[in-house]
Amino acid sequence: MLDKTGFKRKRFDDLFGEMEDKSKETFGDKINTSERSPLGIILRIFAWFLSNLWGTAEDVYNSSYINSAEGNSLDRLGPHVGITRVLDQYSVGTILLTGTPGASILEGFQVVTETQIYFETLEDAIFDSMGKVSVPIEAIESGQSSNVASGAISVIVNPNPDVTGVTNLQPTTSGREKMTDAEFRDLFTQSVAGGGAATIDAIIGALLSVDSVRSATVIQNFSSITDASGRPPHSYQAYVLGGRDEDVAQAIFSTGAGGIESYGDIVKSVKDIGGFDHEVKFSRAEEVALKVSVDITKNEQYPANGDDLIRSAIVLYIGGEDGGSYYNGLSMGSPVVYKKIIGAVSKIDGIEDFTLKIGKNNILVEGNITLERYQVAQTRTVDIEVNSHV
Incomplete structure (x- = not known):
């Protein structure tokens, strides 16, 4: 039922109880509704189907709210605040083919790694006089697993007499x-x-809606004097991670309050609807590069790619680069909470025990990392050391 407190789902026991009460009201208190009686069986069947309908109704109700919507229902809420979900991406790279000088290879030529990760070429190619040619490739399937190391691509899917070998001199990325x-x-x-305007939250929201912006914050000087960071009186400074300068400046100009000065070391000119130029200033976020060291005691359930899974879990929480793809992670100024990293690593199967340290400037500790409002934590898989042993 739906009332002022929200949606209240009826479950199987609730429905069967109501149907049993109604049956006794209709046929008398002595009517048999036990599990093996004909009426009891019929009531339980109907209650089961009705409970499924109530479950569907609850899902429909919950799909309207950001905290309870899932999947495509959650995606449909994004455009209301000007954002869309980052979809899965395909790994890309370049392979070096060797073969018959002057021979041509058509677009779509497929190669594969020893671990069965398939790629195909993105354009036609012709071998040079040395019998070599570099061709761009893209993974057949999306996902981070298609980011492979240099030299991993070594097998030709459909043998061709004009192609004698293949390799990738650089890792594939962006999956x-x-x-x-x-x-x-x-x-x-x-x-x-x-969706608002002329407020700090509105500017942050507009910046986060800009393509490829991963984090943003705004610091305002409300006073009548220049503050310690050099911000003029009654001004604001936007700090942004990612995005093109021009797009960032346009978002600030479109959302900021008229007559309030923007401040920063990056200056861009933006036109208003009348065609007149206006200067917009902002700054880039200070990226705080973090290093992580994890020492794992594992058992037989530890997956073969367990070390990589641990690195990915840490990047996903903190934010940063994993296989050429960038993850948002923590918002700007948010502290890196040590226990949450512990929790992320603990989800990997086959870990008996582990110790973990994190820090910046090569000073690693077992504790939280605090940041300034204009700083954002970032890490990379290459900066996460994982030592696993039995």
Whole structure:
């Protein structure tokens, strides 16, 4: 039922109880509704189907709210605040083919790694006089697993007499999974003020709606004197991670209050609807590079790619680069909570025990990392050392 307190789902026991009460009211208190009686069986069957309908009704109700919507229902809420979910991406790179000089290879030529990760060429190619040619490739399947190391691509799917060998001199990059519901909810929460204007939250929301912006914050000087950071009186300074300068400046100009000065070391000119130029200033976020060291005691359930899974879990929480793809992670100024990293690592199967240290400037500790409002924590898989042993 739906009332002022929200939706209240009726479950199987509730429905069967109501149907049993109604049966006794209709046929008398002595009517047999036990599990093996004909009426009891019929009532339980109907109650089961009705409980499924109530469950569907609850899902429909919950799909209207950011904290309870899932999947495509959650995606449909994003445009209301000007954001969309980052979809899964395909890994890309370049392979070096060797073969018959002057021979041509058509677009779509397929190669594969020893671990069965398939790629195909993106354009036609012709071998040079040395019998070599570099060709761009893209993974057949999306996801982070298609980011492979240099030299991993070594097998030709369909043998061709004009092609004698293949390798990739550089790792393939940019493959990533679709943004999770949890990641998208975090982005939604940060962007929820994007429909407004002339407020700090509105500017942050507008910045987060800019393509490829991963984090943003705004610091305002409310006083009548220049503050300690050099911000003029009654001004604001936007700090942004990612995005093109021109797009960032346009978002600030479109959302900021008229007559309030923007401040920063980056200056861009933006035109208003009358065609007149206006200067917009902002700054880039200070990225705080973090290093992590994890020492794992594992058992037989520890997966073969367990070390990589641990690195990915840490990057997903903190934010940064994993296999050429960038993840939002923590919002700007948010502290890196040590126990949450512990929790992320603990989800990997086959870990008996582990110790973990994190820090910046090569000073690693077992504790939280605090940041200034204009700083954002970032890490990379290459900066996460994982030592696993039995």
